[in-house]
Amino acid sequence: MNPHLHIAFIGGGNMAAALAAGMADRILPAGNIHVVEINTAAHAAWQARGVSVASAPDHMLAQADIWIFAVKPQVMRDVVAACKPWLRDKTLAVSIAAGVRSDTLAEWLGEAGAPWSRLVRCMPNTPALVGAGATGLAALPGVSAADRDQVEAIMGAVGTTVWVDDDAGLDAVTAVSGSGPAYVFLFIEALIAGGVKVGLTAGQARELALATLAGATRLAAESDETPATLRERVTSKGGTTAAALAAFEKADFTGIVATAVAAAAERSRELAAGA
Incomplete structure (x- = not known):
């Protein structure tokens, strides 16, 4: 001090x-x-x-x-x-x-x-x-x-x-971490909604979704392995995770996220230019 x-x-x-x-x-x-x-x-x-x-x-x-x-x-x-x-x-x-x-x-x-x-x-x-x-x-x-x-x-x-x-660089920071919590909250909302759709109560889905996000984030932060490697370790060929990831890939999940981050960075530049 x-x-x-x-x-x-x-x-x-x-x-x-x-x-x-x-x-x-x-x-x-x-x-x-x-x-x-x-x-x-x-x-x-x-x-x-x-x-x-x-x-x-x-x-x-x-x-x-x-x-x-x-x-x-x-x-x-x-x-x-x-x-x-x-x-x-x-x-x-x-x-x-x-x-x-x-x-x-x-x-x-x-x-x-x-x-x-x-x-x-x-x-x-x-x-x-x-x-x-x-x-x-x-x-x-x-x-x-x-x-x-x-x-x-x-x-x-x-x-x-x-x-x-x-x-x-701060425009990029804004797009990833400044606005990023909203992306995560949206994913949590979607995961809860998906859980309810397959039979969980809203309370059960929320508890599981929050714990899963927190646990996965902690594992990624504390592991020496890349997120890609960790993802692969969860994914068995022909299994449930593979089916879910295939659905994400079909919808171009990675591309959607990249487009969203780019849109946020561009809007950050626009707002600053008008300040």
Whole structure:
């Protein structure tokens, strides 16, 4: 734990709360966290965590080593402008807001002809809310190795982190892990529906589907073998799994998933271009 590190969250929604819970008294003391949250009804919950809170950007931002922007993309520009009076040379800016490019944020934080280069853009996903997230990270050139380590520790408090080179890499991250939980939830829904169709109750199908997804994911994560090898080991020639996989292949399951991921990546690029 680093007692000298101070972090400010600009935006105090669910993702900020998850990150703060993962960091507090592990990476830094809870008292070293400051939250700017416009919704005053949420202040009591933050204060109960032992952090300081304000309803608008204030002088406490000047004391923070790291600013974590966790606001909706449509208000990001105005929020950045409100925070800039307290920006210091030491400030490392981190954004977990979807759809706002690194170069755009750098321009908003910097001055004309001098974009802010100490900036890391992150793309977390919703399983971070239960400490099982996957986050893509991309840094601008002004970010040092020590800065990277700090951001990795922050985002690593709620799951796995992967560095990519740039915003294009984050578009791909968005398509795989950012939107990915929805693909998994859809598959779970379909597996439950299939189970009910062949005779299980909805409760039985749900319990089996969730346990199967959790177990298969854990096995894939902990095994040295590839997912393809693990799949082959479950599949006996002429057996039940082979019949199911043949149905998937006939429907071009792999192609459908690839098309979906490509559509998500393209939409990520479109949204960022319109920011």
